[in-house]
Amino acid sequence: MADSDSFAAGATFVDGDYVPIGRAAVSVLYWGFTKSDVTYDVVHVWRGAFFRLDDHLARFARSMAALRMTIPHDAGQQARILAGCVQRAGLADAYVAMVATRGVPLFGMPRRPSLMTNRYIAYAIPWIDVIPVPVQERGAHLIVASTPRIPSESVDPTVRNYHWGDLVQAMFEAEAAGADNAVLLDRDGHVTEGPGFNVFAVRDGVVLSPDRGALEGVTRQTVIDICAELGLELRIGPMTRADLYEADEIFTSTTAGGVMPAARIDGRILSNDRPGPVSRRIRETYWAWHEEGRHLTPVAGLV
Structure with missing residues (x-):
């Protein structure tokens, strides 16, 4: 050490x-x-x-x-x-x-x-992976936390900050439930984000992302860019717990791990308990962009 x-x-x-x-x-x-x-x-x-x-x-x-x-x-x-x-x-x-x-x-x-x-x-x-790679491969098990997200009127989530009291409580909830991580809702019941990651759902081939209560992640923007290149329809708007429960697929995104698929939400099984096809395609494209050198700035002396 x-x-x-x-x-x-x-x-x-x-x-x-x-x-x-x-x-x-x-x-x-x-x-x-x-x-x-x-x-x-x-x-x-x-x-x-x-x-x-x-x-x-x-x-x-x-x-x-x-x-x-x-x-x-x-x-x-x-x-x-x-x-x-x-x-x-x-x-x-x-x-x-x-x-x-x-x-x-x-x-x-x-x-x-x-x-x-x-x-x-x-x-x-x-390197840190918010969700470990083996869990990403089988699909993360998520819960919807009972802890509500801090109101955006009090702490602007688009300004990255250390106000993690709600996110940490949600992580304890996930641990107690035997899940890998959690998604938080605001007090009006709208989906926001998880501890350190943005959330997406896929339903009938359409990719959905919340329009409130979340950091405007750079990896989230990369997912938006990938959807445009792949010709996948993407809708950014209000999302509720029902949108997660009725989704065909769910995945998350973050700098510390990239595109990370989920396989369960509150015990509900998605895509045969494995990452779904749209999630896998977006994840594969995300890492392919790295391989192709897109958006890369080399650090002198490392390679």
Whole structure:
């Protein structure tokens, strides 16, 4: 096992320097820690190249603007910092994060977030699959959680954030039910998202995706692009529990795992208890785009 002085477990850029992930530290007074006043984004590296890096950097910039945060690094500088983390860790396949936190209030400063200096952190660690690959192969077993999603009027889900209280409770519900993960509804009964992933359903060959309460995922956008290329009809609109129960197929999408099919929802079996044909086709196309080099930004020195 790598020790705290080794980059083998991952690399972090913090306070203007690169350090092994085991030695990375921030103040316990950071509002990102004490008040979840933080935004972040995650991009993956696959076989030595970022996938849709520009899209992730652009979304990160939008999130910072929404939270009135600024950092001293433009998109090009951030790209080099993220690559620096990957290079130091020597990871051909990696989970790479960029984080902006409000910062720490100085002693005697009025309690005003506008007066605080925002902080930037980046790190690269070995690849993460939100749903393990063997589970993806047989199709995930999902539940619809009883915990409702945090209202969008309170916490904007299109701004990536650390407000995971509802998502973590949903994960406990899934574990207690013997399921792999959960999907959350809003208080009006509409489908939103799961812990770290977007949700899709397929019915009569039409791909459906919720129009509310969810992060506008980069992988979700890739699925939308794939549907257009494959000639699959896609509808984005309100979805309810009934839409999940009556679906022929369900699949999820995330940077940390790609397109991940489901086989059950609340014990209801879909597609003979295996990933369905549309889900499989979209998943295969997603990884084929990687193989073809679409949207890839190579990291120097890895391949």
